Amino acid sequence: MNSEVTAFAPASVSNVSCGFDIMGFALRGAGDTVTARRCDAPGVRIRSISGSSSALPPDRGNTAFLPVAALLGRCAPGLGIELDIRKGVPVGGGIGSSAASAVAAVVAADALLGTRLAQADLLALAVEGEKHASGAVHVDNLAPSLMGGFVLVRGYDPIDVVRIAVAPGFWCGVISPDVEIRTADARKILPQSVRLRDVVRQTGNAAGLVAGLLTGDAALVGRSLVDVIAEPARRHLIPAYEAMRLAALRAGALGCGISGSGPSVYALASSEDAACGAAQAMERALRAEGHDCTLIVSPLGAPGAAVRA
Amino acid sequence: MNSEVTAFAPASVSNVSCGFDIMGFALRGAGDTVTARRCDAPGVRIRSISGSSSALPPDRGNTAFLPVAALLGRCAPGLGIELDIRKGVPVGGGIGSSAASAVAAVVAADALLGTRLAQADLLALAVEGEKHASGAVHVDNLAPSLMGGFVLVRGYDPIDVVRIAVAPGFWCGVISPDVEIRTADARKILPQSVRLRDVVRQTGNAAGLVAGLLTGDAALVGRSLVDVIAEPARRHLIPAYEAMRLAALRAGALGCGISGSGPSVYALASSEDAACGAAQAMERALRAEGHDCTLIVSPLGAPGAAVRA
Numbered sequence: 001m002n003s004e005v006t007a008f009a010p011a012s013v014s015n016v017s018c019g020f021d022i023m024g025f026a027l028r029g030a031g032d033t034v035t036a037r038r039c040d041a042p043g044v045r046i047r048s049i050s051g052s053s054s055a056l057p058p059d060r061g062n063t064a065f066l067p068v069a070a071l072l073g074r075c076a077p078g079l080g081i082e083l084d085i086r087k088g089v090p091v092g093g094g095i096g097s098s099a100a101s102a103v104a105a106v107v108a109a110d111a112l113l114g115t116r117l118a119q120a121d122l123l124a125l126a127v128e129g130e131k132h133a134s135g136a137v138h139v140d141n142l143a144p145s146l147m148g149g150f151v152l153v154r155g156y157d158p159i160d161v162v163r164i165a166v167a168p169g170f171w172c173g174v175i176s177p178d179v180e181i182r183t184a185d186a187r188k189i190l191p192q193s194v195r196l197r198d199v200v201r202q203t204g205n206a207a208g209l210v211a212g213l214l215t216g217d218a219a220l221v222g223r224s225l226v227d228v229i230a231e232p233a234r235r236h237l238i239p240a241y242e243a244m245r246l247a248a249l250r251a252g253a254l255g256c257g258i259s260g261s262g263p264s265v266y267a268l269a270s271s272e273d274a275a276c277g278a279a280q281a282m283e284r285a286l287r288a289e290g291h292d293c294t295l296i297v298s299p300l301g302a303p304g305a306a307v308r309a
Numbered sequence: 310m311n312s313e314v315t316a317f318a319p320a321s322v323s324n325v326s327c328g329f330d331i332m333g334f335a336l337r338g339a340g341d342t343v344t345a346r347r348c349d350a351p352g353v354r355i356r357s358i359s360g361s362s363s364a365l366p367p368d369r370g371n372t373a374f375l376p377v378a379a380l381l382g383r384c385a386p387g388l389g390i391e392l393d394i395r396k397g398v399p400v401g402g403g404i405g406s407s408a409a410s411a412v413a414a415v416v417a418a419d420a421l422l423g424t425r426l427a428q429a430d431l432l433a434l435a436v437e438g439e440k441h442a443s444g445a446v447h448v449d450n451l452a453p454s455l456m457g458g459f460v461l462v463r464g465y466d467p468i469d470v471v472r473i474a475v476a477p478g479f480w481c482g483v484i485s486p487d488v489e490i491r492t493a494d495a496r497k498i499l500p501q502s503v504r505l506r507d508v509v510r511q512t513g514n515a516a517g518l519v520a521g522l523l524t525g526d527a528a529l530v531g532r533s534l535v536d537v538i539a540e541p542a543r544r545h546l547i548p549a550y551e552a553m554r555l556a557a558l559r560a561g562a563l564g565c566g567i568s569g570s571g572p573s574v575y576a577l578a579s580s581e582d583a584a585c586g587a588a589q590a591m592e593r594a595l596r597a598e599g600h601d602c603t604l605i606v607s608p609l610g611a612p613g614a615a616v617r618a
Contacts, residue, residue, distance in 0.1 A: 022513040154517035154533060155510065162520060162529060193502040199538065201464065202508060203515040204331040208463035210516045211471060214523050220471060224463060229508065 006035040007108035009305035010148070011089040011296070012096035013174060013266045014140035017227040017257035018205035024096070024140035025150040025166075027174060028302035030294075032100035033086040034064060036108035042080045044069045051087035056101075060132065063098040064105035067129035071106060075115045083108075090294070092180035094260035096141030102126040103145040107305045120161075122146060127159065136183060141260065148304025150213060167216030170300035171272045173248070173279025176264040177239055178292040186261030189233050198228045213300075218254055218270040225255025225268060238263045243285040251281035268300065315344040316417035318614035319457070320398040320605070321405035322483060322575045323449035326536040326566035327514035333405070333449035334459040334475075336483065337611035339603075341409035343373060344393040345417035351389045353378045360396035365410075369441070372407040373414035376438035380415060384424045392417075399603070401489035403569035405450030411435040412454040416614045429470075431455060436468065445492060450569065457613025459522060476525030479609035480581045482557070482588025485573040486548050487601040495570030498542050507537045522609075527563055527579040534564025534577060547572045552594040560590035577609065 010031040014024035032051075039045065044065055046058040056062055060069070064085055072079055083105055089097040106125050110117050117125075123139075123146055131137045143151040143161045154160040194202070205224040212220035235241045238258065244265050248256040252274045253267035265282060269275040275297050286293050319340040323333035341360075348354065353374055355367040365371055369378070373394055381388055392414055398406040415434050419426050426434075432448075432455055440446045452460040452470045463469040503511070514533040521529035544550045547567065553574050557565040561583045562576035574591060578584040588604050595602050 018512070019516070020512065021509045022516065152513065152516050152520060154513045154529070156513075160513075160517075160532060162517060164520060165524070190505060193504050194508050195502050196499060196538070199503050199508050199511060200330045203327070203329065203512050204461065204463045204465075204469075206512040206516045207328070207331065207461050207519045208469075208471060211461060211473060211519050211523065214520065215474070220463070223469060229505070 002112055004035060004037045005108045005112040006033060006308040007104045007111065007305060008033050008308055009100045009104035009107065009145045010302055011100055012141045012144040013172065013259040014096060014138060015230060015258065015260055017225045017231065017255065018202055018209055020227065020230050021140060022153045022206070024144040025300055026144040026148045026302040026304055027095065027296055028298040029296050030095065031088050032104045033088065034101065034104035034108045035084040036068070036105065036112045037082050038112065039080040039082045042078050044072065045082045046085065047082045048084045049087065052090050056091065063102040063130050065129065066132050067102050067106040067125040068109040070125050070128055071109050071113065071115065076113050081109055081112065090176055092182055093176045094181065094258065094262045094264040095174060095176060096138065096145055096260065098130055099138055099141035099145045102129045103142060103305045107307065111307045119147060123161065136187065144304065146305050149301040152210065164210060164213055166213045166301050169216065169270055170213065171269050171275035172266055172298050172300050173269065173275040173282065174259060174264055174266045174296040175244060175279060175282045175286060176294045177286055179239060179263050181237055181262050183261045186234055186237065190230060191233060194229055201228050221268060222254035225257060227257055231258055234258055234262055238265065239291050240286045240289040241265065243289065244282040247281035247285040248278040251277040253278035272297070311421055313344060313346045314417045314421040315342060315617040316413045316420065316614060317342050317617055318409045318413035318416065318454045319611055320409055321450045321453040322481065322568040323405060323447060324539060324567065324569055325518070326534045326540065326564065327511055327518055329536065329539050330449060331462045331515070333453040334609055335453040335457045335611040335613055336404065336605055337607040338605050339404065340397050341413045342395040342397065343410065343413035343417045345377070345414065345421045346391050347421065348389040348391040351387050353381065354391045355394060356391045357393045358396065361399050365400065372411040372439050374438065375441050376411050376415040376434040377418040379434050379437055380418050380422065380424065385422050390418055390421065399485055401491055402485045403490065403567065403571045403573040404483060404485060405447065405454055405569065407439055408447055408450035408454045411438045412451060412614045416616065420616045428456060432470065445496065453613065455614050458610040461519065473519060473522055475522045475610050478525065478579055479522065480578050480584035481575055481607050481609050482578065482584040482591065483568060483573055483575045483605040484553060484588060484591045484595060485603045486595055488548060488572050490546055490571045492570045495543055495546065499539060500542060503538055510537050530577060531563035534566060536566055540567055543567055543571055547574065548600050549595045549598040550574065552598065553591040556590035556594040557587040560586040562587035
């Protein structure tokens, strides 16, 4: 057994407009890094939290805690692991911060213990951790952060995750404004029921998006990136949302929408240049209204979590 | 200009469980045949209706009437066309009877007049005809009957039809029981709104079905063939529904559900043999409860409408 293992898990865009609660993809260039180290006291201890969001709870309220505790309980009762968490994903930004911590922690601990669990088992542990820490489960962030790529969560009972083999060429630009939206608050304002005609629109777009990504039909992807459920309820929470959306489309994006529960906004494009252009256009639109932000440009479907050599 | 042209348009399965109002595919072995013939009196006249359902209205209440009238008005005002309609699709059976008549009529008239309209224009004419004749538009029957194959109706405003290139090997068995369900009645009992959690289930399954069909993942297709919206409301209208469903699954079908608004029931399978077995098992289950039926076995995505030489 190693005495110390470090793992990285990427940020991710979930929901993807028409894919509310069922789609997500990994981002390149942002993520959380967790070092797992053997210690004498049995159980889990979070020794440090650093980076972009150091004010997180260092206990079981942290999504990194319970997945590792469950792994220990299942595979190595009596052993102790301490964690150093380096946050590279802003908390409350809508790009899978809590998922990245949970995934990086369980991947690091799995490698430290040499347990080599299957991906589905690692996902189940991360799901349990997030459920207890945040009260909600975001498999559409956890699965892409763990597996990489573009992921469809076909079902939740049981969890059924399908990797979508996206045709080459799609890129994504993401803007994370300097405001925080608590996921729990963003869920409270969602409609509890949806008109049948809007269900037909949402299912048509979700099916169209998957078809477009698999076959490389960029125009179909663009037409499908419409959200008739969450976006109308949440857009007012995001500064300069309409201005950013229009700027991205004018700059050549295929489509644009809220990442997760916001405030991050993503735009899909059919080339790296177009994604850069869309992200820069969104950034200008946001700064014009007095907000700061961070910017990510990534191929659609970056690699998932991995142990660092 | 020919003096007479005959066209055939196939029956079709619509809804396809999770694809309520957005998916459909053409069937081989059943359809309507329409002969269009020049006549002296201007406008459209339905001269005869024969075959399985001869009691249909011979006027603008027939879905074949208005598409041809609109085509004449647009391309050949002052000319006259008379139609002989031979029904091979049972009316009120849930396998696209009104769509097959509309499509065969407009394809025959287009060939008779030599207008050679694009498929999208023919579809638009058929849509108008069905809207006026039946009060509802079933693009998920019209489009596969016209184009053949498996079709996704991504959106209705404007109509956006996407052909899904289904991987080879999928087959379908369809049982049409000897009862009639009026589509208008079957729509009245649908829920007008859907719980958000059920929307998530329906979108996950719709996206999963398209991914499975495109990539040839039969197990994914099977897991995705779940309908949480229309089936719970309509299943009681169909004789022996649960018995047929279980029989199909036991015989090796990937999944099973209501075709259109019923009473026809379809089962998908990953081979011709399995589709035959599922159809025969459903037939036995239905006959055991004292009902007669017709049976179709077809590859998933048969050819669309065509002029007969």
